[in-house]
Amino acid sequence: MRGGGEGEEQTPDSGPLSAEKLASVAGFGRAVAAAGYVSQPQSVEELQEILEVASSREWKVTLRGTGRSYGDAALRSEAIVLDLRRMNRILSWDRESGVIDIEPGVTIEQMWQSTLPQGWWPPVVPGTMRPTLGGCLAMNVHGKNNWQAGTVGDHCLEFDLMPPSGEVRTVRPDTDAELFQAVIGSFGQLGVLTRIRMQLKRVETGSVRVTAVPVGDLGEMLQRMDGAKDDHEYVVGWLDAFAQGKRLGRGQIHLASYLAAKDHPSPQESLNLESQSLPDRVFGVLPKSKMWWFARFVTNRFGMRWVNSVKYFHARIFERNKTYDQSLAAFQFLLDYMPGWERAYPADGGLIQHQSFVPAGSAEEVFREQLEICHRYRMPSFLAVLKCHRADDFLLSHAVDGFSLALDFPVTAKNRQRLWAMIQELSQPVVAAGGRFYPAKDAAISAQLFQATWREGQLARFSKLKSEIDPRGRLTSALAERLLLPSH
Ligand SMILES: Cc1cc2nc3c(=O)[nH]c(=O)nc-3n(C[C@H](O)[C@H](O)[C@H](O)COP(=O)(O)OP(=O)(O)OC[C@H]3O[C@@H](n4cnc5c(N)ncnc54)[C@H](O)[C@@H]3O)c2cc1C
Structure with missing residues (x-):
């Protein structure tokens, strides 16, 4: 990894990823960047195919939304960078209950623009509307109302999770509380969010x-x-x-x-x-x-x-x-x-x-x-x-x-x-x-400072889940490698 910059080069590989390019991918702040093989799946099936190829070739995979994280969360050198912005369909919207089902590449902007005319607003938004909901849940973003509305994860009703093995599983807070609470905020290390169900908030005016x-x-x-x-x-x-x-x-x-x-x-x-x-x-x-x-x-x-x-x-x-x-x-x-x-x-x-x-x-x-x-x-x-x-x-x-x-x-x-x-x-x-x-x-x-803020047993719980869900450590990122490496 290196400082920000641009650059492109063809991958020598063939197969489902052959059209992808080795491209410079930066964090929002442009202070950190890395060259990865960017791939833009448009469906769950395409995603499964890419993960299968990655697995057979022992490639690392980094997930990415709109790259609005300031640093190195959505990049890594020589990994497949799965840019999920093209999985951006609104799958269902119930204007009576304010419940919306979306693909992970739907942005905050796309979501509120689809629902506000009927009087519904996302209860938690970051300071920009450009991020995807997949990226927001992976970081568990907060807004200017965090002390009373919680995080975006508090308004998620369920999601579909695709681990590197490719089988999709629906995760709900009532039936899978541990996994639900671990995946939200785990910066893309426990699987790809492929469908997200959110509860929006009723508003009387805009x-x-x-x-x-x-x-x-x-x-x-x-x-x-x-x-x-x-x-x-x-x-x-x-x-x-x-x-x-x-x-x-x-x-x-x-x-x-x-x-x-x-x-x-x-x-x-x-x-x-x-x-x-x-x-x-x-x-x-x-x-x-x-x-x-x-x-x-x-x-x-x-x-x-x-x-x-x-x-x-x-x-x-x-x-x-x-x-x-x-x-x-x-x-x-x-x-x-x-x-x-x-x-x-x-x-x-x-x-x-x-x-x-x-x-x-x-x-x-x-x-x-x-x-x-x-x-x-x-x-x-x-x-x-x-x-x-x-x-x-x-x-x-x-x-x-x-x-x-x-x-x-x-x-x-x-x-x-x-x-x-x-x-x-x-x-x-x-x-x-x-x-x-x-x-x-x-x-x-540093990993040492980051891990010093963790509660007792937290690292062990996370590591256990990671080894069950992603035993070969397929999913990673420059941030995960920087912060989660053993610090001693
Ligand atoms: C101007 C500005 C203002 C901001 N204000 C706030 C704020 O007020 N509050 C706040 O909390 N944040 C804020 N942020 C940060 C931003 O909301 C988060 O970084 C958010 O995660 C960005 O989403 P993204 O779609 O760009 O994801 P990316 O930055 O591309 O990725 C973020 C993480 O999500 C993972 N990921 C992406 N898609 C998926 C998926 N489908 N499944 C699993 N993992 C996935 C990636 O691997 C990565 O670890 C701000 C950022 C900017 C640039």
Whole structure:
């Protein structure tokens, strides 16, 4: 594996995979990439055929959705990369009960666009609508409502699982609780999800009512976020990671709740897709597809210091406790406003994100230390986001009763080694506080740090299942090899 980049080469092999190419496959942040044989099955039968060939030739297989994990979760050198985006049919949709059956390559975007006009919304969504449901369940994604709605896995009613042997098995939380809780969040290591049944949430309108609250420091930020949990459905904090001293952790919180029909002037229209479309021009002039190109000029340490400060003072002066209504798509998928924004990061390295989950009682101390470590390394995060969480029973769960802090960092050929060293240092207070890390938002931590966050017996339970389901270790990824290797 190596740093990001492009490249293509024909595979010398013949058979069902002969048309596939050795191609460079990167994580979302482009900081890590690997050359794999990309294959795009369109059906369960094609998938079975590929797994059979892989098995007969002793090839490794890595599963991939839209590649929206920031790091190395959906890539591996010289493996067959099973890109599942073409298995993207909605198999059934019941508008009375809100139950939907889908193939794993259906995206969050495709799903809500099919159901919102009838008044149903996915109860848990990440900050972008591009991921597939297969990828979301494999990482067990959370939203800005994790402390009250749980993870995407909490709304999954059942799924079909295809282990490397190729036989499909339906797994339900009531009859196969252990397997259900192990597969969700196991980053594609226990089989391919080939069908997913989800329960959606009834909504009366396609809007949320949002309040923006400026906060002066980290302590106030965490206190206010915690205090808002009873009265709001979504809570998210942004902080200016360049601020130091007394201002460390200053930022803004957004609180939001679903808008009831009685509070909306046109509830039915708000459910239409036209009411949800994100504007295609910024300030009414600049095409948003080109915005990343302009953003390149400020995506550096000096530019981002300025951007973070301006954002903070704007929040303090012009948005102080302002309440406004926003479409569900605009509120949830803020990062989709500027397609390709990740390309504004350095061409020679991209970006990585690091998200730590810390129990409530230690969060202020740990996050303070992390922000200070970044200053000491002279690498403050360009974008820092806080969320509220609750613990859950999924075997490899990343959530705890507390908060998470997600930090974005630019990667360059020059800072790469130092940045990786800094991530190890940022992780230590998290481990000491009984916190966790999120594989979807990681490219750097060591197996030792990752495994130090596991509960007793967890690794043994996971390893037992893995050896039963995939005895030859066919399914793997660069992330699995980095984090699951014996650390001692
Ligand atoms: C801008 C942005 C914002 C984000 N915001 C959030 C957020 O708020 N909350 C959050 O939790 N995450 C967030 N994420 C992370 C993202 O939601 C997850 O990484 C998600 O898993 C990506 O889905 P994907 O389809 O791109 O999967 P990939 O990244 O391609 O793959 C993810 C994992 O799923 C496995 N996999 C894929 N398909 C299958 C399948 N059918 N069966 C079994 N395993 C499979 C892969 O092997 C891999 O381990 C964000 C990402 C971005 C880029």
